[in-house]
Every structure is written in structure tokens, then in C-alpha cells.
Amino acid sequence: AQSVAQPEDQVNVAEGNPLTVKCTYSVSGNPYLFWYVQYPNRGLQFLLKYITGDNLVKGSYGFEAEFNKSQTSFHLKKPSALVSDSALYFCAVRFTYYNAGNMLTFGGGTRLMVKP
Amino acid sequence: SQTIHQWPATLVQPVGSPLxxxxxxxxxxxxxxxxxxQAAGRGLQLLFYSIGIDQISSEVPQNLSASRPQDRQFILSSKKLLLSDxxxxxxxxxxxxxxxxxxxFGQGTRLTVV
Incomplete structure (x- = not known):
């Protein structure tokens, strides 16, 4: 069965410092991996995804993520954090073959707090 | 471009009322x-998915049901709400x-059952 884990409930970082939000996955075969952000009382917004090719994926708002197959990880990164980046972040995984419903499996979420 | 609309944004309903x-x-x-x-602002629980009109799959047994009467319309319902909903x-x-x-994703509906 496929699964995704976000080992940190919360990440605290000072504004201007680099940030990393961790994600590890377990899936048979090659995965498709996604990152989403959620602001309070709002829906999830898509940030970026890994399908194939370059292991470093760039997405919205200056975020990027690095796919590491040997470590089965897909960590979200940003070189310089902003206070406005404070939100809840979700990692998600999907099989690379079609399954009925084509569902994403989500991690439990990591709350990012960026302090001025 | 594609858009998704979800309503209402907030809802307060008494126990036993429909949804x-x-x-x-x-x-x-x-x-x-x-x-x-999504409970307590954390993880997401998939309730239902649909691959076509009137084709609904439930992921967890519960007090809720879903319907898809039209291709781009998806409705979540309950006959009698519980506090746990x-x-x-x-x-x-x-x-x-x-x-x-x-x-x-849509913008979400905050449901409070009282």
C-alpha cells in the first residue's frame, strides 16, 4: 500500500532563513509526488509536483522540492522564508499507474511557523 | 480555465438535522x-470519490452520503447530523x-454541529 509521512508536526524558522519541510513516501514502483499549502480556513493550494526527470522541482512562491529515490523522500525547501509562508503544508503521493478514482494519499501535514 | 465552487463557506447545524x-x-x-x-486543522480523510455520474465510491463507513447527479456537480449529504460530523x-x-x-480544491465548508 502506498503511504506518505511527514515526520514533523511543526517547523519553526526565522524570516530570511532557509526552510525545509520533510516528506517520505512508500509506494511500489515510481511515485508521483505533490506538495500543497493550506492557509487558515481555506482549501489546499497546489505548489509543485514531481513526475519524472530532474530531481529538483521548482514551484509556486519560490518553493522547490528535491526528489531522492534512494531515501524515498521529497522534501520541500525555500532558500529564504517569509512570514507569509506560515501555513499548513501537505505532501501527497499517487501511483504511477491509473487506479479507479486516481486518488492522492496525503501526509498528516506540517505546520510551518516563520517568525520575524 | 477551470474553477471549483463549494458552498456554503460556513454552516452551523443542530444535531439530527439534514445536511x-x-x-x-x-x-x-x-x-x-x-x-x-479535515478534523482539527490537520490531516485529510477521503470520504467519497466519483469517476462519473451516479458512480460513487465510499472510503469510510459513516453517517454521510454523496451523489453526483450531473457531470460537474458533487453533493455531500446526511439525513441526521451527529456531533462527530x-x-x-x-x-x-x-x-x-x-x-x-x-x-x-475548493475553499472548503466549515461545518459545526451543535
């Missing part, structure tokens, strides 16, 4: 549709049979 949450998608055809529930409900869609496609 109807609606979600519609514009700008695409034959989407996969999903209902998720409180939460943040999210509708989402994705392109059918596109395994690399991301899902797009």
Missing part, C-alpha cells in the same frame, strides 16, 4: 471528484485518467 453541501466544477469535463474531511469539508477535482495530474 447538503454542494460542489461544482467549471471549465472541464468528466472530472474525478472527491470529498475530504463537525469539521472542515473539502471538495476537489482532478483530470480523469491522468495519473500525473494534480487535484484542485
Amino acid at each position: 447538503s453541501l454542494e460542489c461544482t466544477v467549471e471549465g472541464t469535463s468528466n472530472p474525478n471528484l472527491y470529498w475530504y474531511r 463537525s469539521g472542515f469539508y473539502l471538495c476537489a477535482w482532478s483530470v480523469r485518467q491522468a495519473v500525473s495530474a494534480e487535484a484542485f
Whole structure:
């Protein structure tokens, strides 16, 4: 069965410092991996995804993520954090073959707090 | 471009009352549709998904049901709400049979059962 884990409930970082939000996955075969952000009382917004090719994926708002197959990880990164980046972040995984419903499996979420 | 609408944004309902949450998608055809529930601002629980009109699959047994009367309309219902039905409900869609496609979410409905 496929699964995704976000080992940190919360990440605290000072504004201007680099940030990393961790994600590890377990899936048979090659995965498709996604990152989403959620602001309070709002829906999830898509940030970026890994399908194939370059292991470093760039997405919205200056975020990027690095796919590491040997470590089965897909960590979200940003070189310089902003206070406005404070939100809840979700990692998600999907099989690379079609399954009925084509569902994403989500991690439990990591709350990012960026302090001025 | 595609958009997803979900309403109402907030809802306060008494225990035992019925529920109807609606979600519609514009700008695409034959989407996969999903209902998720988020408790306490954390993890997402998939409740239902649909790959076509009147084709609904339930992921967890519960007090809720879903229907898809039209291609781009997805409705979440309950005949009698329980206190445990409180939460943040999210509708989402994705392109059918596109395994690399991301899902797009509505703005959510905050349901409080009192």
C-alpha cells in the first residue's frame, strides 16, 4: 500500500532563513509526488509536483522540492522564508499507474511557523 | 480555465438535522471528484470519490452520503447530523485518467454541529 509521512508536526524558522519541510513516501514502483499549502480556513493550494526527470522541482512562491529515490523522500525547501509562508503544508503521493478514482494519499501535514 | 465552487463557506447545524453541501466544477469535463474531511486543522480523510455520474465510491463507513447527479456537480449529504460530523469539508477535482495530474480544491465548508 502506498503511504506518505511527514515526520514533523511543526517547523519553526526565522524570516530570511532557509526552510525545509520533510516528506517520505512508500509506494511500489515510481511515485508521483505533490506538495500543497493550506492557509487558515481555506482549501489546499497546489505548489509543485514531481513526475519524472530532474530531481529538483521548482514551484509556486519560490518553493522547490528535491526528489531522492534512494531515501524515498521529497522534501520541500525555500532558500529564504517569509512570514507569509506560515501555513499548513501537505505532501501527497499517487501511483504511477491509473487506479479507479486516481486518488492522492496525503501526509498528516506540517505546520510551518516563520517568525520575524 | 477551470474553477471549483463549494458552498456554503460556513454552516452551523443542530444535531439530527439534514445536511447538503454542494460542489461544482467549471471549465472541464468528466472530472474525478472527491470529498475530504479535515478534523482539527490537520490531516485529510477521503470520504467519497466519483469517476462519473451516479458512480460513487465510499472510503469510510459513516453517517454521510454523496451523489453526483450531473457531470460537474458533487453533493455531500446526511439525513441526521451527529456531533462527530463537525469539521472542515473539502471538495476537489482532478483530470480523469491522468495519473500525473494534480487535484484542485475548493475553499472548503466549515461545518459545526451543535
